[in-house]
Amino acid sequence: MWCFRFDLRKKLMPYVDGRLDSRMVQKIEQHLLDCNACRLQVKILQTGHRLLTGLPVLTPTRDPWEAIEAAVLADSIKAQEVTLVAGSRRWGVHAPGLALAGVLSLALAVTGVWLIRTGTLHERESESFNQKEILDLKRFQPVSVTNIKDQTEPHIVAEGVVTAMELEEEDGDFTFKLIEDASRPDQFIVCEIIEPIRLKPPKVGSRVKVYGVRRFDDKSNHQWFEVHPVLNIEQVKR
């Protein structure tokens, strides 16, 4: 059996959904008295509606926040790299500072990451700026393997000797440990080089400064401090 009251049939979904005013509800119900096709349609829609009501909200098993944060950081670095290179062409004119300040304050407002270069831009001769030069390394709080637990700053620079380098086959991330010296292998900071900030891993046995975000890994079998993600690595010459 067919119903040709298309004007009413297209109102059946909002009817089931309780979205019609009382005048329209009355009109629909009047029609339902006489129309089996529409009654059948309403029954079907009600069943579907009932099945879908209370669809549960799901939670991801693996929270991708760290990867998002790293990508956002990499984005900010890239954005400023472009600006700095563009600005550097007009270095002699003293104007780019203002334009830069606008872009940087926007990036800062969004990310809260300290990436401003201070002061020395006009001294640069080269037009290429790498990530290291754009990160304001002076703003990272220096920590050591032994005192990292007393620090609260999120952005730190940890100094130590590289050991236990590992490559995670699956995602290409590098993980290594920083130790103070070989006599205390139990005191270490774990450093993670992850996507999208793919730094070249340092040589095992070399002494380095590792810049990045301080975290505590509280998994029961971990319970250690990390630099995660690593944002920059510097060799220390002794």
Next chain:
Amino acid sequence: MSAFRSLYEAYRDRTYSLACYVLGDSLQAEDALQSIFLKVHRSLPAFRNESSFATWLYRIAVNECQDRLRKQPEAYVPLEDIIGSGAEFDGQLLPDELHAQSERQRVIQEALLLLSPKLRSVVVLKYLEGLSYEEIAQVLECSAGTVASRLNRALVELEARLRPLKGMI
């Protein structure tokens, strides 16, 4: 970063659920969640309060999911291929298995995947995110009338798929 993190935490599960129901795959949904929030971060400076933040976020999310589905055409099984084939859920599940709430949800989730991505998105935005027809129309950039008619089609198709399980779910 902390403001952005709060936003992320406030919307993480809802966005993930949307992706999970639309994509039908939890690993892909985790991946999509990551891309969605990176896109949100990149577009935040362009966000104007013309629509609510949620509407704006869901538009990014739905577009991301539909892009992913487009790139993997083999993952989508057209309804025409199975409708009336009798291969629904008959005989696949024992009645007592279906008593469990989780089983009911799984069956509904599977049935959702048999809808076209367009219909699926409307269903998820309405029943999971609780958006009004007008808000869904904003997310999908169509009219409220189109939303109502897609919902209608979606419910009719779902009911047909789940009819063999009547009384169990």
